[in-house]
Each structure stands twice: as C-alpha cells, then as structure tokens.
Amino acid sequence: MAASELSADSDSNVPDYEYIDVNTKPFHIGSFRNEWLNRLKPSHYSYQLEDEDTFHANFAKETGIGEEMMADLKSICSLDSLRCYPEDQQPDTDLVPPDSTLRTLVQRKKRQDYKASLKISKNRHDLYADELERLAVERKPEAAADLVPEGEVILTINVYYPATYDRFSYIRPHTTLLMTGSHSLAELRDAICCVSDLQVCGEFSNTPDIVPDFISKDHYKSAFFFFEGVFYNDMRFPECQDISKTVLEWAKARNFPPYSEARMEETRFIDLKVKVGFPYLYCHQGDCEHLVIITDVRLAHKNDCIDKSLYPLLTHKHRIVTQKCAVCHVFIGRWFTTNDQFAPSDPCLFCDKCFRMLHYDTEGNKLGEFKAYPYVDRGAFN
Ligand SMILES: [Zn+2]
Ligand SMILES: [Zn+2]
Numbered sequence: 001m002a003a004s005e006l007s008a009d010s011d012s013n014v015p016d017y018e019y020i021d022v023n024t025k026p027f028h029i030g031s032f033r034n035e036w037l038n039r040l041k042p043s044h045y046s047y048q049l050e051d052e053d054t055f056h057a058n059f060a061k062e063t064g065i066g067e068e069m070m071a072d073l074k075s076i077c078s079l080d081s082l083r084c085y086p087e088d089q090q091p092d093t094d095l096v097p098p099d100s101t102l103r104t105l106v107q108r109k110k111r112q113d114y115k116a117s118l119k120i121s122k123n124r125h126d127l128y129a130d131e132l133e134r135l136a137v138e139r140k141p142e143a144a145a146d147l148v149p150e151g152e153v154i155l156t157i158n159v160y161y162p163a164t165y166d167r168f169s170y171i172r173p174h175t176t177l178l179m180t181g182s183h184s185l186a187e188l189r190d191a192i193c194c195v196s197d198l199q200v201c202g203e204f205s206n207t208p209d210i211v212p213d214f215i216s217k218d219h220y221k222s223a224f225f226f227f228e229g230v231f232y233n234d235m236r237f238p239e240c241q242d243i244s245k246t247v248l249e250w251a252k253a254r255n256f257p258p259y260s261e262a263r264m265e266e267t268r269f270i271d272l273k274v275k276v277g278f279p280y281l282y283c284h285q286g287d288c289e290h291l292v293i294i295t296d297v298r299l300a301h302k303n304d305c306i307d308k309s310l311y312p313l314l315t316h317k318h319r320i321v322t323q324k325c326a327v328c329h330v331f332i333g334r335w336f337t338t339n340d341q342f343a344p345s346d347p348c349l350f351c352d353k354c355f356r357m358l359h360y361d362t363e364g365n366k367l368g369e370f371k372a373y374p375y376v377d378r379g380a381f382n
Pocket of ligand 1: 194196
C-alpha cells in the first residue's frame with residue numbers, strides 16, 4: 001500500500017506518529033483491523049500454506065522473470081546446493097570449523113569461545129527465558145475451537161514493574177504478553193503477576209503456624225486500567241470498589257478535561273482507542289502502579305502461535321534476584337522481623353526453617369521479644 005494512498009483516505013483509524021519513533025496518535029483498534037481487512041486479500045492473512053508451485057508462479061509473475069531464469073534460480077537457491085557433507089553423514093551443528101572464512105561462522109566461533117571463557121554458566125531461569133519466545137512459534141491448536149480466527153489482531157503488551165526499587169530507575173524490568181483483540185482487559189489483569197497481590201498483612205510472632213491463607217488479592221480485588229482518559233475498573237466481584245472515583249472527583253474539582261469510566265471485564269482490546277508506544281496505567285492494591293505500553297498491533301500470521309488456549313501468551317519475563325535468608329544465605333526469605341533481639345539487622349529476613357529454629361523452642365513457644373511478618377519475595381514469579 002503506497003503511503004500516499006494511505007494518507008489520502010487517512011482518518012483516525014490509520015495509526016500515524018504523534019512523536020516520531022515514540023508513539024502514535026490515538027486510533028481505534030477494531031477499526032484499524034477493519035482497514036487492513038478491507039485492503040488485503042483473504043489469502044494474505046490466511047493460515048493456509050501456499051503450495052510451492054503456486055508460490056513460484058506468483059513469484060515469477062510479480063518479478064517478471066522468464067521460465068528459464070526461474071529454473072536457474074530454483075537450482076541455485078536450492079537447499080541441496082548448500083550441503084557440504086555427504087548426504088548420509090549427520091554433521092555436529094555445534095562444531096564450528098576453526099579455519100572458516102565465512103563471516104557468520106567467524107562470529108559464531110568468537111561467541112562460542114567467549115561463552116566458554118565465562119565462569120558462570122546460564123542458570124535454568126535464563127535458559128528458559130531464551131526459550132520462552134520460541135516455544136510458541138507456529139503452535140497449532142489441538143481442538144479446532146481453539147484456533148485464533150484468521151484476521152484476528154494480536155497485541156504486544158509490556159507491563160512494567162512499579163519503580164519502587166532504586167535499581168529499577170536504570171533498567172526497565174517488564175513482562176511482555178501477546179493478547180488477541182477479543183481478550184478483555186480483565187483477562188489482561190488476570191495475566192499480570194505482581195507480588196503485591198500475594199502479600200499477607202499482619203504480625204504473627206505469637207502464632208506463626210496460623211498465618212491466614214488470604215492473600216491481598218482475595219481481600220482487595222479492586223483495580224483499574226487507564227487508557228486515553230478512561231478508567232476501566234474491575235467490577236467482577238461484589239467486593240470490588242470503583243477506586244478511580246477519587247481521581248475523577250479530584251480532576252473534576254480542578255477543571256481537568258473530563259475523564260470517564262467503564263468496566264474492564266466488558267471492554268475488549270478491539271473496542272479500545274489507544275496510542276501505540278504510549279505509557280498507560282494499571283493500578284491495583286490501592287497504590288501498586290504499573291506502566292502498561294502497547295508496543296504493537298497487527299494481524300495474526302500463520303507463523304504466530306494460533307492456539308487460542310495459550311493466550312495471553314508470555315514472551316518475555318524479567319527475572320528478579322531473590323532475597324535470601326540472613327542466617328543460612330541459601331533459602332529465600334519467608335519472614336521478616338523487627339525489634340528482634342536475635343537478629344543481626346532490623347528489619348531482618350529469615351527463611352522459615354531458620355526463623356523457627358532461632359525464635360521458638362522445641363515446643364513452639366516464642367523466645368524473647370520480636371515482631372514477625374510474613375514476607376513474599378519479589379522473585380516469587382521467577
Ligand atoms: Zn503491582
Ligand atoms: Zn535460613
């Protein structure tokens with residue numbers, strides 16, 4: 001599609017930059033999808049594989065080359081012409097020939113040597129993180145009902161961690177999710193893992209065995225997304241409150257442009273008007289605020305994961321270093337204490353085992369004075 005043709009009938013549904021290379025002007029996702037579907041032939045976004053002969057015939061037609069040239073190209077570009085081993089020999093793909101002149105191989109050898117020189121090998125988390133994006137490529141559903149429909153939109157969404165750590169001022173840890181246009185905002189909310197949903201509030205030094213199972217997520221179910229002047233509240237449960245009200249009233253009293261509200265469970269991405277690349281907000285647990293940036297909106301392709309059941313699809317996950325117990329330095333902290341006569345610092349973090357060994361006798365009676373609070377590590381979702 002020529003740029004001029006696009007701009008000729010361009011309306012707000014064809015994304016255009018507001019700030020070059022940063023973010024677009026607002027556009028309606030559903031209408032944007034329709035713009036594409038009107039312009040493309042169904043074969044362009046079909047999952048059907050074109051057979052080889054049709055592909056070659058179309059290629060010859062589009063490039064205007066003759067039959068003879070096409071035959072030449074086919075034989076020169078054939079995979080067989082790249083073979084450098086006898087057909088019955090399986091080469092070791094990790095082995096890079098030491099004297100290769102091919103630049104890609106020289107680079108690969110360099111990289112291999114560098115990796116081998118590193119003292120620490122990759123841990124299981126990093127190995128998995130590298131795999132994450134590849135795992136779902138071209139995944140087809142088992143049941144036909146789970147097929148992502150042809151012409152569906154796929155959004156790439158980055159959810160950032162709240163900037164509560166100094167360290168986070170210099171990096172931007174986030175998770176990246178792929179979602180389809182028919183997903184609701186409530187489904188995005190459910191896919192966001194945040195440690196503040198897991199906290200247990202209270203002091204339990206006298207009764208460490210009866211820490212309630214209720215986590216913050218069970219107690220405080222209210223949350224909202226904020227996109228383009230609209231607060232999308234989670235109102236799925238009777239306990240949910242409209243926590244955007246305070247902001248709305250505050251803004252109204254100060255003559256801000258009017259904001260409105262809607263329900264996140266009733267809003268699908270396809271209904272949204274957004275800017276791609278622009279930071280929006282997800283707020284839960286009262287003041288746990290995450291930036292949310294939609295970085296891409298596109299049509300589903302046959303190379304995508306087209307198994308609906310795997311969406312929201314996690315493609316990137318930042319890993320946080322876990323806080324270890326101050327005594328054994330081995331296990332992840334489960335308790336933190338204050339005013340603790342046994343602790344080397346205040347507050348102090350303990351694993352469950354060390355905490356109990358140090359603070360209770362064999363009958364489970366509390367020793368000395370201290371206050372104890374359950375602790376959930378930020379790395380709980382690693
Ligand atoms: Zn949070
Ligand atoms: Zn310990």
